[in-house]
Amino acid sequence: MQDLGIRVLLEGNNMIRLLDGLWVTVRISLLAVVISIVMGILLGMVMTLKNPVTKALTRIYLEFIRIMPQLVLLFLIYFGAAKAFNIHISGELSAVIVFTLWGTAEMGDLVRGALISIPKHQYDSSAALGLTGIQIYRYIIIPQTLRRLIPLAINLVTRMIKTTSLIVLIGVVEVLKVGQQIIEASRYTAPSAALWIYGTVFFLYFIVCFPISKLSGKLEKRWQN
Amino acid sequence: MSKTDYLLEIKNLEKSFEGGTKVLKDFSFSVQTGEVVVILGPSGCGKSTLLRCINGLEPIQAGTILLDGQSITDGKTKWSQIRQKIGMVFQSYDLFPHMTVFENILLGPLKVQGRTREEAGIAGEKLLERVGLLEKKDAYPRQLSGGQKQRVAIVRALMMEPEIMLFDEVTAALDPEMVREVLDVILELARGGMTMLIVTHEMQFARAIADRILFLDEGQIVESAAPEDFFGHPETERAQRFLNIFQFEK
Numbered sequence: 396m397q398d399l400g401i402r403v404l405l406e407g408n409n410m411i412r413l414l415d416g417l418w419v420t421v422r423i424s425l426l427a428v429v430i431s432i433v434m435g436i437l438l439g440m441v442m443t444l445k446n447p448v449t450k451a452l453t454r455i456y457l458e459f460i461r462i463m464p465q466l467v468l469l470f471l472i473y474f475g476a477a478k479a480f481n482i483h484i485s486g487e488l489s490a491v492i493v494f495t496l497w498g499t500a501e502m503g504d505l506v507r508g509a510l511i512s513i514p515k516h517q518y519d520s521s522a523a524l525g526l527t528g529i530q531i532y533r534y535i536i537i538p539q540t541l542r543r544l545i546p547l548a549i550n551l552v553t554r555m556i557k558t559t560s561l562i563v564l565i566g567v568v569e570v571l572k573v574g575q576q577i578i579e580a581s582r583y584t585a586p587s588a589a590l591w592i593y594g595t596v597f598f599l600y601f602i603v604c605f606p607i608s609k610l611s612g613k614l615e616k617r618w619q620n
Numbered sequence: 621m622s623k624t625d626y627l628l629e630i631k632n633l634e635k636s637f638e639g640g641t642k643v644l645k646d647f648s649f650s651v652q653t654g655e656v657v658v659i660l661g662p663s664g665c666g667k668s669t670l671l672r673c674i675n676g677l678e679p680i681q682a683g684t685i686l687l688d689g690q691s692i693t694d695g696k697t698k699w700s701q702i703r704q705k706i707g708m709v710f711q712s713y714d715l716f717p718h719m720t721v722f723e724n725i726l727l728g729p730l731k732v733q734g735r736t737r738e739e740a741g742i743a744g745e746k747l748l749e750r751v752g753l754l755e756k757k758d759a760y761p762r763q764l765s766g767g768q769k770q771r772v773a774i775v776r777a778l779m780m781e782p783e784i785m786l787f788d789e790v791t792a793a794l795d796p797e798m799v800r801e802v803l804d805v806i807l808e809l810a811r812g813g814m815t816m817l818i819v820t821h822e823m824q825f826a827r828a829i830a831d832r833i834l835f836l837d838e839g840q841i842v843e844s845a846a847p848e849d850f851f852g853h854p855e856t857e858r859a860q861r862f863l864n865i866f867q868f869e870k
């Protein structure tokens with residue numbers, strides 16, 4: 396029985412299909428992650444402003460995104476936008492939009508946290524040395540902010556990659572969906588295929604996320620001393 | 621006495637914070653080159669604020685501060701220029717945690733003064749040697765004790781070859797057994813003729829190092845006297861009360 400299962404994996408172009416599915420996952424994640432990081436840094440900086448209006452608006456945005464399950468957001472964009480404005484947004488684009496909205500909010504909060512965690516006397520003592528405003532940011536504030544931020548940001552990125560599995564539900568055929576299709580097709584010929592296919596999908600997620608979290612661990616260790 | 625005999629002159633300084641409370645009121649005093657002035661006073665009387673005003677970390681509302689007879693508060697010179705001549709060490713350990721001791725002390729000379737790594741490096745090693753920390757050159761701040769950190773912070777300020785040093789309770793956050801090693805460094809600077817303004821709660825140290833004691837209360841100078849006079853027979857009742865608190869501690 397077991398050998399039948401593994402055969403399904405190697406049969407025809409199943410492996411290629413899985414990799415294609417993985418590419419969809421990676422493509423969506425990558426786009427959303429890159430945009431989220433850029434927007435999130437800007438958002439985080441805006442969030443540290445003392446202006447009550449920007450404070451309230453960014454707070455509402457963050458809370459809204461946090462309260463809404465990602466799935467609801469996906470449905471809201473994919474089905475809701477189509478209904479409300481009579482426009483059709485593809486599943487993949489909807490996914491990028493939702494993950495960018497989510498990633499930007501979370502990234503913004505991480506950036507805000509990293510920025511305000513730099514003690515005030517770091518600014519004072521570098522100013523007292525005669526460093527100019529730009530130099531203070533370049534040599535003192537940004538390096539310390541990045542050290543705090545990067546491990547947290549990487550954690551967010553892996554969370555985003557994993558959560559993309561939800562987009563199956565708005566019809567995007569990504570790696571998990573391909574896996575399910577293959578399993579369906581071989582339900583009677585090879586009942587044990589499910590184990591092999593899901594195992595492979597697990598492995599594929601692993602090879603995407605593992606190097607990222609490995610990198611984070613490495614950076615953390617390097618900055619420890 | 622000609623005007624240029626004063627290294628630092630403060631004239632009619634007024635400082636208040638946004639809330640509106642006046643912290644320094646019509647504050648005037650001068651420091652001669654080589655003079656060591658110790659500033660004493662109860663908590664909240666404006667000692668830290670005074671030091672922060674002198675190197676522009678706090679904006680002032682009125683008055684003038686002159687360094688070498690030149691106004692530093694008229695906005696004509698950039699603070700980044702002026703601050704090179706005014707070294708400051710704070711109460712909190714404020715080394716840059718992502719840099720080694722050596723990087724900490726070279727940052728100013730290299731990035732602000734544009735000196736060469738070679739020349740500044742030699743100066744840096746000499747100063748670290750003087751405070752007994754040459755072997756900690758490549759250590760990170762978190763690997764140092766509080767006393768060692770403060771000695772490095774002093775070296776970092778000295779690296780800029782300042783004309784005057786400001787110390788704001790640099791031993792207040794230290795464990796008692798580390799206070800001495802830091803005060804010794806400051807005592808040695810005094811012997812070397814450095815002009816200094818020192819805020820401290822170490823009364824014996826104040827007595828030993830000061831050429832003059834400035835006693836502040838509520839943002840004003842209440843007494844300005846030689847240490848023997850101030851500690852021996854303080855003139856005002858406020859100063860007597862202040863000193864009594866410390867007598868009690870012994």
Ligand SMILES: Nc1ncnc2c1ncn2[C@@H]1O[C@H](COP(=O)(O)OP(=O)(O)OP(=O)(O)O)[C@@H](O)[C@H]1O
Pocket residue numbers: 637638639643661662663664665666667668669670
């Ligand atoms: N950033 C600030 N905003 C508003 N008020 C301030 C600020 N910094 C200091 N103050 C107020 O100014 C007054 C003087 O403070 P300062 O820190 O200069 O006192 P200090 O003499 O150094 O006291 P300590 O011995 O406790 O260090 C205090 O009443 C304090 O509450």
Ligand SMILES: [Mg+2]
Pocket residue numbers: 667668669788789
């Ligand atoms: Mg103070």
